[in-house]
Amino acid sequence: MAHRALVIAMLPAIGLRVLAVLGFPPAILFYGDSFAFLREELTPGTTRPSGYSLLLALLRPAHSLTLVTVLQHLLVLGLAVALYALLRRRGLPGWGATLLVTPLLYDEFMILLEHMIMADAVFIVLVTAAVALLVRRVTPATAATGGMLLGLAGITRTVGLPLLILTAAYLLIRRYGWRPLVALLVAGAIPLGAYATWMKAEKGVFALTEADGNFLWSRTMSFADCDVIKPPERLKVLCPDMPVEERPYPPHWLWEDFSPLPKVPGTANRNRLAGEFARAAILAQPGEYLGAVLTDLGQLFRWERTAVDEKTPYKFPSSERPISESVRGVAESYEMGPAATRVVEPYAGWLRAYQRFGYVPFPVLTLVLAGTLVAAPLRRRWDALLPALAALALVASPPFLAAFDVRYVIPAIPLICLAVGLAFGPPTPFLARRQATASHDLLSAGLHR
Structure with a gap:
């Protein structure tokens, strides 16, 4: 068979x-x-x-x-x-x-x-x-x-x-x-x-979701420091109020009661302001952002x-x-x-x-x-x-x-x-023919020298 x-x-x-x-x-x-x-x-x-x-x-x-x-x-x-x-x-x-x-x-x-x-x-x-x-x-x-x-x-x-x-x-x-x-x-x-x-x-927004800004904002909660970011007044409500070392994993900031995100009224407005805050945080703290990303990617080396x-x-x-x-x-x-x-x-x-x-x-x-x-x-x-x-x-x-x-x-x-x-598998027929042709050309060139 x-x-x-x-x-x-x-x-x-x-x-x-x-x-x-x-x-x-x-x-x-x-x-x-x-x-x-x-x-x-x-x-x-x-x-x-x-x-x-x-x-x-x-x-x-x-x-x-x-x-x-x-x-x-x-x-x-x-x-x-x-x-x-x-x-x-x-x-x-x-x-x-x-x-x-x-x-x-x-x-x-x-x-x-x-x-x-x-x-x-x-x-x-x-x-x-x-x-x-x-x-x-x-x-x-x-x-x-x-x-x-x-x-x-x-x-x-x-x-x-x-x-x-x-x-x-x-x-x-x-x-x-x-x-x-x-x-x-x-x-x-x-x-x-x-x-x-x-x-x-349905919702007045030409998009696939109304949460891309929220998710990116939650990413920045791993490192965001408003003393460094210095956000404008309209974004200060999104500043975290706990030390970095005590903050939970980013997804918790989307759903839990301690999150300042629900304090921003309006779904579209919340997503827009969260996105603004996130971009400001990343620009102000690029090293911390990359550090948080690399820390997460380090979990790819966890065996269990x-x-x-x-x-x-x-x-x-x-x-x-x-x-x-x-x-x-x-x-x-x-x-x-x-x-x-x-x-x-x-x-x-x-x-x-x-x-x-x-x-x-x-x-x-x-x-x-x-x-x-x-x-x-x-x-x-x-x-x-x-x-x-x-x-x-x-x-x-x-x-x-x-x-x-x-x-x-x-x-x-x-x-x-x-x-x-x-x-790593065998070459495709096209590639095999190409390699064979290249080998033949090299051999012919050697014989005619």
Whole structure:
């Protein structure tokens, strides 16, 4: 059987996802993003785009959170098969292509995100599918499809926006011609423009969210010193009132009671002033800003993703967590019944045990990505640079714009797997012919001397 290695690898991977479905029905809910996505009224989100909400709305008539999570599990499994097929087309043997998609199949955090009512799994599939399509072959049609997928990724998670620009730069530098470039940008602009127009009609702002300034402001709470910044009077309300060494992690400044952010009236006004303060803080304290970013990026060298006793939402739960009354109706309306995550043993326990070791440590991923970024140009595997740079953008941009979160690294995993296969696998037929021609020319030149 030509694909025996993949079939053997797929069976346990499917089994792990069956454990998730059996052990944690109907889904794992993330407080409070899941409930914002599940709301029946469709409106553009304030702090996050609502692309994922549109997908949930399409599935709402089934009134099944299980359907949502099963679909997400299938999408990621399908993505693994697609990457395997692409790597096989590039000349990798079956065992090699299977080995490269193994992190996508077996990473415990990937399985967790697939089983959450969160936008991450869909975002991962959209971004990786777009990049894979463009490294396979660039034509106006594939560029348009890739652009559309990246545009949809941008209204699913805003961190997808830089990837459309990055991909356009890739097509421009590789000189694929103006038709694919225009097709990519126009197709990508369609979902982005439609969503921003919806936002304008609903909230009076032509944008994807009303929180980019808030998130950047929260980033500066790691170091901001108003004695150094000297903000104008209108921004002083946003100055932190606790010493730097006592300040909590940036995201807490967005939601907690101690934050001065809610003191600023008006959603749009708050976002605008927060953005002004953040830019002033970064310009006044650039060294401290870069220090905070580097400190966050240092977590990429932490071997354990989550410690055994660490309190984090990124673990398969050991007991049912009741849904608070303020959002219970949202989830139960979607499910048409009880929606709290149930913990069914022994399946849940088996998956919790697997979670302690079933992952590729971030230091390994970081070193592999760095090695691929160096090797790709040295080996003239230019197509490997697109997934590698996309992975780098996904990993590195959150600490600059908000803060590091272990969840934000996971979308880079399939892109890194793809980049490694393209950088270190056999040369493409075109490259092989080119290298053979170069060798023949060198030999001929030597014989004629």
